[in-house]
Amino acid sequence: MAKKAKTPPPPRRPVQAPKQRSEPRTPRERRTYIYLLLVAGAGLVILAVLLGLVVLAGGGGDSGSAAINSSACTEKAYPGLAPKHLASPDEKVKYNSFPPSSGPHYQQPAPWGIYTDPVQQTILVHNLEHGGIILQYGKVDADTLDEIQAFYQDDPYGLVVAPYPKLGNKIALTAWNEPKYEQEGDFKNVNPGQGYVLTCTSFDKDAAAAFRDKHRNKAGERYPSVKDMAPGA
Numbered sequence: 614m615a616k617k618a619k620t621p622p623p624p625r626r627p628v629q630a631p632k633q634r635s636e637p638r639t640p641r642e643r644r645t646y647i648y649l650l651l652v653a654g655a656g657l658v659i660l661a662v663l664l665g666l667v668v669l670a671g672g673g674g675d676s677g678s679a680a681i682n683s684s685a686c687t688e689k690a691y692p693g694l695a696p697k698h699l700a701s702p703d704e705k706v707k708y709n710s711f712p713p714s715s716g717p718h719y720q721q722p723a724p725w726g727i728y729t730d731p732v733q734q735t736i737l738v739h740n741l742e743h744g745g746i747i748l749q750y751g752k753v754d755a756d757t758l759d760e761i762q763a764f765y766q767d768d769p770y771g772l773v774v775a776p777y778p779k780l781g782n783k784i785a786l787t788a789w790n791e792p793k794y795e796q797e798g799d800f801k802n803v804n805p806g807q808g809y810v811l812t813c814t815s816f817d818k819d820a821a822a823a824f825r826d827k828h829r830n831k832a833g834e835r836y837p838s839v840k841d842m843a844p845g846a
Contacts (some may be wrong), residue, residue, distance in 0.1 A: 650774035681827070686813040686820040691715065693791055693805030696742055696833065702733045702762060712749055713779065714787045714808025726844045727765050737773060741789035741808075747769045748821065749787075751766050751780030755779035760816050768822075770844035771829050786811040786821055788828030793835060803833060 681688040691709050694716030699706070702719040709716075718738035725745065736749050748760060761784070765774045777785070791806025813826045830839050 614777065617681075630736060635793075661810050662793060678827070681811060681820055681823050683817050683820045684816040685815045686811050686824075688809060688811045688824065691808040691810065693807050696800050700734055702735045704735065706735060708734070708738075710787075710808050710810050712747070712780075712785050712787050712810065714741065714810050715789045715791075715805060716808075718742060723773055724845050725771060725773060725842050727762065727768070728773070730775070731777055732773065732775045737775075737787075738789070740773050742791075742832050742834050743771075743842070744832040744835035745773060745788075746785045746829050748772065748774045748784070748827045749777035749780060750774075750784045750816075751776070751778060752782050753784065753816070757784075757816050760818065764816075764818055764821055768825070769844045770839040771836075772825070782814075784813040784816055786813075786824050788824065788831075790828055790831040791833040791835075794833045806833070 680690070689710075691714055694709060696715075696722040697717040699717055700720070704717075704719075704743050706713070706717050708714075713734045716738060717735070718741075719733070719735045720739070721736070722743060722745075723732050724741035725740070742746060748761065748765070750758070753761070761774060765772055788809045789806065790809065792804045794803055809824070809828055811820065813820065830836060830842070836842055
């Protein structure tokens with residue numbers, strides 16, 4: 614019996630090489646081609662710049678984060694003033710915020726704690742330089758004072774609480790955030806960072822806690838831990 618012939622496979626379609634341009638580009642075509650390359654390159658540069666800005670905005674730390682605002686409180690940042698030690702707490706200093714949030718200060722800070730009498734601002738600015746939070750209040754009622762004292766007792770580390778009649782009927786928290794520097798009194802080439810003031814028409818515990826947690830222990834002469842800023846220290 615004769616073997617059945619196999620059907621031969623279909624012939625493969627030959628692969629054609631891409632046709633090359635036989636004629637050179639005209640001057641007009643060359644100019645258009647160059648313009649397209651330039652536009653594409655410029656687009657890549659712009660995209661890289663935009664991505665860089667996004668990265669910087671995302672990694673700016675606390676100074677770049679949103680300000681704390683509530684129905685009672687508003688936070689404002691101020692350019693940091695250069696630190697300088699004063700020989701007397703009575704020296705006159707022109708600060709750029711109210712209450713002061715950075716700048717020259719008396720050489721001895723106040724012990725951390727809660728005070729019944731006002732503390733001089735030149736002294737308190739030194740506490741700010743050590744990473745502390747200052748809470749001062751004007752004319753407030755007894756219930757508000759109880760709330761402020763309870764807030765202090767909740768987490769007293771690195772806090773100074775004191776009356777400040779010049780605030781009128783307002784309450785203010787202050788902080789100073791700046792790059793860390795090691796040597797006490799060595800203020801050469803120091804980046805003064807930024808000062809922060811949270812001004813409140815009434816006491817807002819949540820806003821005050823957010824301000825404390827955002828800015829505490831982030832100043833130039835900060836402590837290794839907030840626990841090192843215990844009351845009385």
